Amino acid sequence: MNFAQITISGNVGQAPEIKEINGTKVANFSVAVNESYNTKAGEKVEKTHWYPIEAWDGSQGKGLVSNVIEKYLTVGTTVLVQGMPMIETYEKDGEKRKAFKIKLAGAGSTFRMGGMHASVAPSGKSTPAGYYDIPFL
Numbered sequence: 125m126n127f128a129q130i131t132i133s134g135n136v137g138q139a140p141e142i143k144e145i146n147g148t149k150v151a152n153f154s155v156a157v158n159e160s161y162n163t164k165a166g167e168k169v170e171k172t173h174w175y176p177i178e179a180w181d182g183s184q185g186k187g188l189v190s191n192v193i194e195k196y197l198t199v200g201t202t203v204l205v206q207g208m209p210m211i212e213t214y215e216k217d218g219e220k221r222k223a224f225k226i227k228l229a230g231a232g233s234t235f236r237m238g239g240m241h242a243s244v245a246p247s248g249k250s251t252p253a254g255y256y257d258i259p260f261l
Contacts, residue, residue, distance in 0.1 A: 130209040130226055131234075132157050132175050136201045140179075140193050149181040149189040155203060177205055180229035188228060188235055202238035 134157035141152045159171045181189035197203075207228040214221055228235055 128209055129206060129232065131204070131206040132226070133202070133204045134158065134175070136197060136199055136203060137174065139199055140197050142189060142194055149187075149194070151177075151179045151189045151193045151197075153177050153179075153193075153197070155205060175205075176223075176225040177207075178210075178225050178227050179235065180227070188233075192235065192237070196237065204234065204236040204238070206234035208232070 132155060134155040137154045137156045139153070143150055143152075153176075155175045155177055157173045157175065159173060160168065162168055179188050179193055181187035205226055205228065207226045210225050210227045212223050212225070214223065227233075
């Protein structure tokens, strides 16, 4: 049996871009994961790592993209993402390149939303029922 899975938790960095591929909705967005540590010299180092996410809808528009991401996911939302790490090869300007992303599709994927980062929370937006614990549908 072969198995590959990655889990990250961070904040959504941009509004999801939603498109349709062969009648299925696909959402693309990035999640920022912050890292902070002190060097041996005592200097504080802070880094942000960006993870591109590609989420696929379930059958007949009853999945993650239609029911959760499209309706509720906004910049600054804290999310937990568990999916398949993908490395795709493509060509640009005659040069072969590779791109990494996390793919959410099927029962092996998990997507949970947490609260909003205070500085980017939209005002007047209500929190839907089950907002803080929405598993992949």
